[in-house]
Each structure stands twice: as structure tokens, then as C-alpha cells.
Amino acid sequence: MALEVTTIASTAPANAPEELVTWVAGVAELTKPDAxxxxxxSEAERDRLNAQMVASGTFVQLxxxxxxxxxxxxxxxxxxARVESRTFICSADPDDAGPTNNWADPVEMKxxxxxxxxxxxxxxxxxxxxxxxxxxxxxxxxxxxxxxDSPYVVVNMRMMTRIGKPALDAIAAGGTWVPAVHSxxxxxxxxxxxxxxxxxxxxxxxxxxxxFPETHEIWSYGSGYGGNALLGKKCYALRIASVLAxxxxxxxxHMLILRITGPDGRExxxxxxxxxxxxxxxxxxxxxxxxxxxxxxxxxxxxxxxPGADGRLYAINPEAGxxxxxxxxxxxxxxxxxxxxxxxxxxxxxxxxxxxDIWWEGLTDVPPDHLIDWQGLDWTPGxxxxxxxxxxxxxxxxxxxxxxxxxxxxPAGVPIDVILFGGRRAxxxxxxxxxxxxxxxxxxxxxxxxxQTAAAEGTVGSLRRDPFAMLPFCGYxxxxxxxxxxxxxxxxxxxxxxIFQVNWFRKDADGKWLWPGFGDNSRPIEWALRRVNxxxxxxxxxxxxxxxxxxxxxxxxxxxxxxxxALFELDPDAWDREAALTEEYFAQFGDKVPEALHQQLWYxxxxxxxxxxxxx
Ligand code: O2Y
Ligand code: MN
Numbered sequence: 001m002a003l004e005v006t007t008i009a010s011t012a013p014a015n016a017p018e019e020l021v022t023w024v025a026g027v028a029e030l031t032k033p034d035a036x037x038x039x040x041x042s043e044a045e046r047d048r049l050n051a052q053m054v055a056s057g058t059f060v061q062l063x064x065x066x067x068x069x070x071x072x073x074x075x076x077x078x079x080x081a082r083v084e085s086r087t088f089i090c091s092a093d094p095d096d097a098g099p100t101n102n103w104a105d106p107v108e109m110k111x112x113x114x115x116x117x118x119x120x121x122x123x124x125x126x127x128x129x130x131x132x133x134x135x136x137x138x139x140x141x142x143x144x145x146x147x148x149d150s151p152y153v154v155v156n157m158r159m160m161t162r163i164g165k166p167a168l169d170a171i172a173a174g175g176t177w178v179p180a181v182h183s184x185x186x187x188x189x190x191x192x193x194x195x196x197x198x199x200x201x202x203x204x205x206x207x208x209x210x211x212f213p214e215t216h217e218i219w220s221y222g223s224g225y226g227g228n229a230l231l232g233k234k235c236y237a238l239r240i241a242s243v244l245a246x247x248x249x250x251x252x253x254h255m256l257i258l259r260i261t262g263p264d265g266r267e268x269x270x271x272x273x274x275x276x277x278x279x280x281x282x283x284x285x286x287x288x289x290x291x292x293x294x295x296x297x298x299x300x301x302x303x304x305x306x307p308g309a310d311g312r313l314y315a316i317n318p319e320a321g322x323x324x325x326x327x328x329x330x331x332x333x334x335x336x337x338x339x340x341x342x343x344x345x346x347x348x349x350x351x352x353x354x355x356x357d358i359w360w361e362g363l364t365d366v367p368p369d370h371l372i373d374w375q376g377l378d379w380t381p382g383x384x385x386x387x388x389x390x391x392x393x394x395x396x397x398x399x400x401x402x403x404x405x406x407x408x409x410x411p412a413g414v415p416i417d418v419i420l421f422g423g424r425r426a427x428x429x430x431x432x433x434x435x436x437x438x439x440x441x442x443x444x445x446x447x448x449x450x451x452q453t454a455a456a457e458g459t460v461g462s463l464r465r466d467p468f469a470m471l472p473f474c475g476y477x478x479x480x481x482x483x484x485x486x487x488x489x490x491x492x493x494x495x496x497x498x499i500f501q502v503n504w505f506r507k508d509a510d511g512k513w514l515w516p517g518f519g520d521n522s523r524p525i526e527w528a529l530r531r532v533n534x535x536x537x538x539x540x541x542x543x544x545x546x547x548x549x550x551x552x553x554x555x556x557x558x559x560x561x562x563x564x565x566a567l568f569e570l571d572p573d574a575w576d577r578e579a580a581l582t583e584e585y586f587a588q589f590g591d592k593v594p595e596a597l598h599q600q601l602w603y604x605x606x607x608x609x610x611x612x613x614x615x616x
Contacts, residue, residue: 011036013165015172020145024128027147027181032119033126039154041164049151057200058152063356068343072358073152074376075225075349079203081391082227082234084472086207089239091476092214098477099588100467109210116185116208116221123188123195124149129157130167130177133237133304133318138411140250140304140316142241143170143177146231150184150202153229156346159321159397161232178240180218180231211235213243213475225348226323226393237302237318239475246476246484249491250306254469256284257299257315259405259414260529263292268529271303271315271497272420275450275466279504279517281324285336285403288522290553295522296405297336297398298414300324305416307488311495314413319398326350326392328362333518336403346395349374351387360388416497417532420525421468422504423450428574429503431515431552431567432524433544434531436603438489440544441499443600446482447582451505465585479592486596500528501544506567514567516557523553542570542607572611579605 008025016024016038028036039045050071053059059071089097090106097103127148134141146157157163171177185204189195207222218235220228227234241252255271262268274280284300299317308314322340326347329337351359352372359371367387373379374389398404407414421444423429435441445468452462465471467478474481489496502524504517527547530536538545546568554564582601586593 008036011038013038013168016168017172020171020177023145023179024147027117028126030114030117031121031126031149031183033121033124033149035125036128037125038128038168039130039158039164041158041162041166045164046155046158049155053151053155056198060352062347062358066355066357067345070343070345070347072350072352073346073348074201074374076201076203077375078205079201079223079225080349080389081225082472083207083209083223086222087209087472088211089475090210090212095592096213096476096480098474098479098592100471100474100478104210106212106214109208113208113210113219113221116206117181117183117219119191120183120185120187120221121149122190125151127151127154129154129163130165130171131157131161131163131232132167132170133161133232133241134316135409135411136162136166136170138316138413140306140314140413141318141411142244143167143175144180144232144236145171145177146180146182148182148229150182150224150229152224153182156230156323156395157232159346159395160230160323161320178216178218178236180220180236182220182229182231183222184224184229185222209235211239211475213240216240216244230323233302233319233323234473237304238470238473241304241318241475242470242473242481243475245304246480249488250304251313251485251488253303253305254301254473255299255303255315255419256280256301257297257303257317257414258284258286259296259298259407260525261294261296262529268417268532269298269315269414270418270420270525270528271305271416272422273445273448273469274422275424275448275464275469275471277453278422278424278450281322281329281337282334282518283521285334285401286522287336287519289519289556290522290526293522293526295403297401297403298405298408300398304413306413307491308412308415311492312415313492313495313497315416316411316413317398317408321395321397322401323393323395326358326360326394327386327388327390329360330362330364333362336401339402340396340400341394344397344400347392348395349389349392350394351379360392361386361390418525418528419497419499420502420528421445421448421499422502423448423466424453424505425449425451425503426505426507426511428571428578429501429506430541430543430546430570431503431506432527433501433541433546434528434538435499435501435544438492438496438499439486439596440600440603442482442485442489443597443604444499444501444544445485446597447585448501477589477592479589479594482597483592483594486594498528498532508563508566514563516559520557523557527552541568542572542575542604542611570611572608572615575604575608576612579608
């Protein structure tokens with residue numbers, strides 16, 4: 001039976017502010033749950049929910065001797081990833097969402113949501129999750145409240161953010177918070193009171209992941225999966241935070257954060273933006289092959305960056321955990337990540353071994369003889385189906401990575417020396433190239449493109465523009481976002497980080513990789529850091545400044561001079577064609593494209609023309 005409003009208020013912790021209680025009561029009145037639980041974030045609460053989900057069939061507990069305190073969830077086949085086509089930015093003016101977002105009228109969307117959410121939690125418990133993005137109390141950190149009817153979301157949010165009493169205390173002390181409402185859209189009782197049984201992975205065929213940039217609200221309906229449901233991640237930390245960042249003069253970015261310590265003990269910090277399927281998690285846990293260098297993880301996916309009192313740009317990781325792709329993770333590709341998954345992990349859509357452990361494609365060279373696949377079916381090698389879903393995931397607390405930096409939770413953040421923009425490009429883009437200045441760096445970030453792989457949306461091999469790796473994550477018009485980056489550059493002045501473009505994926509004429517990647521990606525990064533120190537000169541080229549011959553450290557690497565020069569080959573005619581595509585691409589943003597970026601395209605064409613002349 002749905003709760004009375006007075007009962008709803010009585011569920012709230014004593015220090016919950018009235019405004020919050022009124023909002024929760026309003027959502028409960030709309031969604032009509034059977035019970036309300038305010039999450040305190042305790043281990044006891046987590047253990048209770050885990051046991052409840054094992055009993056209901058949502059979780060399979062893994063063999064505690066092999067994988068202590070770890071669980072496997074299997075989602076519905078229709079609910080296996082973020083759904084960009086069902087993700088909406090609901091700004092009053094469509095122009096404020098821009099051509100790269102799905103826009104919806106906020107008034108109309110609120111009507112749709114009111115209809116969808118009416119009674120959607122009947123028969124369920126509504127969980128109220130106070131959470132902090134970033135260390136509690138930090139100047140760059142922010143608060144939120146997620147309401148959800150999914151216990152799976154609660155236990156995932158507990159690892160991915162800082163939930164519970166401390167966050168509620170910060171809200172009670174007057175902290176502003178972003179409201180985020182989530183429902184799986186599978187009520188257990190209909191409006192006439194007819195009950196139906198629950199299923200292990202409740203969700204709805206109808207999905208809406210909606211953002212209201214003017215009121216800083218998030219409403220998500222119909223999916224229990226990842227970025228659609230763990231609303232602190234992409235919905236808040238990127239889409240809504242990018243709007244807040246623009247209003248408040250900072251940057252909310254889809255970037256990993258690293259600390260790198262050189263042989264002389266000097267520390268550097270780097271952020272890096274990569275589109276999907278470019279090895280971002282591997283870079284976040286890089287094991288450098290150059291002797292004397294150490295790399296530590298500060299964040300694997302999102303960076304919030306703000307100019308500090310000393311004028312430099314400081315970054316925090318707003319998250320507390322990793323929600324990474326499992327397939328392809330192995331002792332060879334990312335041992336640090338694999339070791340982090342030894343205990344206290346939630347796996348979603350990986351395969352189950354006969355002895356109660358997990359497996360996915362790429363974990364071992366030889367698959368086990370028998371598995372239960374991600375859909376709960378018997379699986380044997382050669383059966384023609386993947387055992388784990390290609391977008392299967394692990395959720396793990398960041399502190400479990402042996403590479404985690406001791407300062408990953410420093411509320412003040414880490415000062416950024418270098419920003420990298422990457423992409424997957426078989427041709428044209430060199431291994432590394434330094435931007436001529438901040439404006440050129442913004443142009444490079446704005447024009448990033450990447451070849452699509454089987455795992456991503458789009459045709460395999462086709463190029464997808466993914467500006468700043470923010471295409472699905474910018475909460476407002478992308479061209480206004482570029483203008484914001486240019487503005488931040490003016491504030492930072494000569495204290496701005498240096499910006500580089502990297503490409504680990506270049507191939508030779510026979511389609512073979514030219515660069516070994518993985519730990520050897522520390523080599524171009526080392527060159528970037530030596531540029532920061534002013535230790536090496538660079539050569540002006542079409543794409544930017546590239547290493548002078550002999551300056552890239554390839555000691556101990558089995559790479560020929562020919563391969564090395566192919567990694568930096570810049571064909572002026574091919575670049576001319578890229579410039580024409582960039583002009584077309586900018587055209588979709590109309591007169592919103594900042595003049596400085598048109599200017600950068602003009603400079604690029606000048607460099608191309610000069611190279612064409614020299615080649616004649
Ligand atoms: O498919 C999902 O719901 C997850 S998407 C995701 C998860 C962790 C880090 N990055 C991403 C992404 O799509 O960039
Ligand atoms: Mn991401």
C-alpha cells in the first residue's frame with residue numbers, strides 16, 4: 001500500500017532539511033512506493049541489500065574463496081548500456097542543447113515524466129541516497145540526492161560515490177544539492193492493486209534519461225544499467241556539472257587523471273580525454289616501461305578542474321570507484337586493474353565459471369570448457385556467442401587499485417601540467433603532437449575524431465567526431481562549451497597546462513600497428529613532460545609541434561627508424577581533406593563556433609599549404 005505523506009516525513013533522518021523532506025515526499029506521492037529507506041551508507045546496510053538481492057535472484061554471490069564479497073548481476077538483454085538515443089537535454093531553447101544533443105521541451109518532458117513516474121514504484125522500496133561527488137567538504141566537490149527504486153543502484157552508488165550520513169550532514173549544514181530521480185519503471189502493483197512478481201533485472205522497454213540544465217535536475221526512467229541509473233556519473237558529473245562549470249567558471253571533463261613521478265622525484269599531473277574504445281582504463285593504470293618513472297591513478301574517467309589561488313588548474317576525481325569494461329582486461333593488458341578485482345566487486349553481465357568465479361573474453365587465452373554466459377545460458381567454446389557481454393562491467397572502489405595515488409582524495413585536487421586528447425586513428429594523426437597554444441589545443445580537442453570499433457555505436461571503421469570525448473556528455477551546446485574552454489584559457493594565461501594530441505593506434509600500409517601501446521605509452525608522455533620542463537626542442541609541423549629526431553625515448557624498444565618516422569608522417573594532402581571535413585563539421589554549429597576556432601582552421605590550412613609547397 002502506498003505511503004501517507006505524514007508517514008513519508010517520519011521516515012526522514014532528524015537533520016534532513018525541510019526542503020529535502022518536502023521534495024522526497026513529493027516524489028513518493030508521485031511514485032507511490034511501499035516503503036522509504038534513507039541510505040546511511042553503512043556496511044550493515046550494504047550487506048543487507050546484497051543479501052536481499054541474492055535472495056531475489058538479482059545477484060549471484062561468487063565463490064568467497066576465489067572472489068570474496070563479490071557478486072554477479074545479469075541484466076535484461078534490452079538493458080546493457082547507456083542509450084544515447086534516449087538521453088535528452090531539456091533546455092527551454094533548443095539552441096542551448098545544440099545539434100549534438102537530443103533536445104526536448106522541458107515543459108513537455110515534465111508532463112511525460114509525470115505520467116511515467118506516476119505509481120512507478122508501487123510495491124517497491126524507494127531509496128533516498130545522499131551523495132557527494134568528490135571528497136566531502138572539498139571546494140570543488142558537490143552534493144546530490146538520488147532517489148531510486150533499485151537496490152542494485154544503491155550498492156553501486158556506494159562504491160562509485162560517497163553516500164550516506166556524511167553527505168546528508170553536509171546538506172543539512174546548508175550545502176546545495178542536485179536532485180536526481182531514478183526508477184527502473186517496473187512497478188509490482190498496478191493502479192487497481194493487482195500484484196505481479198518481481199524479476200531479477202526489472203526495467204522498462206521505454207527509457208528516458210533526462211537532464212534539465214536550467215533547474216539542474218536529473219530524471220531517469222526505465223533502465224537499471226550503468227550510466228542510465230548511477231546518476232552521479234555521466235548524468236551529474238558530466239552533463240549537469242558541465243552546465244554548473246560554465247556558470248561558475250570551471251571545467252567538468254570526461255578525463256582520467258594521473259600523477260607521474262620522474263626519476264628525479266619531480267611530480268607532474270596529467271588529464272586525458274579519450275573517446276570509447278581507446279584504452280582509457282589501461283592508461284589510467286599505466287605501468288611505464290621507462291626505468292625510473294612512476295605512474296599513479298587519481299581518476300579513471302572524470303575530472304573536475306578549477307583554477308586555484310595560485311592561478312594553476314587543479315583537478316579532482318569526483319568519483320570514488322571504477323565502473324569499467326571487463327572484456328579485454330587481463331594480466332597482459334592491465335594487471336593493475338585485474339588485481340583490483342580480487343575482492344569486493346560487483347560484476348555485471350560477465351560469465352560465471354563452474355567453480356563460482358568470473359570470466360570474460362580476453363581474460364585468459366584459453367577459455368574454460370564450460371561457463372554460464374551473461375544471459376544465464378550454458379556456454380562452451382566455439383558455441384558462437386560471447387560468454388560475457390561486450391559492455392559487461394565491474395564496479396570496484398578506487399582504493400583497491402594498487403596504482404591509486406595517496407592524494408587521490410585530496411579535496412584541493414592536483415595541479416595539472418598536461419592535458420592529452422586522444423583518438424583511434426589508423427592514419428594522419430601522429431603519435432604525439434603539442435598544441436601551439438591554448439587556442440590551438442581547444443581546436444584540437446574540438447575536432448577529435450575516432451574510428452569506431454565493434455563495441456561502439458556506428459559502423460566499424462567509420463570516423464566519429466567526439467569533441468573533448470564529450471559528445472554524449474555535454475549538457476549544453478557544444479560550441480558554447482568550446483567558447484567556455486577558451487574563456488578558462490584566458491583566466492589561466494601562462495599558467496595553463498600544455499595541451500597535446502596523442503594517437504596510439506596508427507597503422508602501416510599493411511594494417512599492422514606501428515606503436516606497441518600499453519606501458520610504452522609512457523614514452524610519448526615522457527616527451528610531453530620534458531617539453532613542460534623546457535628540456536627538449538620540438539619541430540613545428542602541420543598538426544602541432546612534434547619530437548625532434550632522437551628525442552622520443554625508444555631505448556629498449558624493438559622499433560625501426562622507418563616505423564618511427566611513419567608514426568609522425570603528415571601527408572599535407574590528407575590533412576587538406578581533413579581540414580575540409582572540419583569546415584563542414586563546424587558548419588552544423590552555425591554562428592556559435594567561436595571566431596578563435598575559425599582562426600585556428602585558417603592557421604592549420606596555412607601550415608598545410610606551406611607543407612604542400614615544400615613537397616613540390
Ligand atoms: O554503458 C554504460 O552504462 C557505461 S558507460 C561508461 C562507464 C564508465 C566509464 N565511461 C563510460 C563511457 O561511456 O564513457
Ligand atoms: Mn567514460
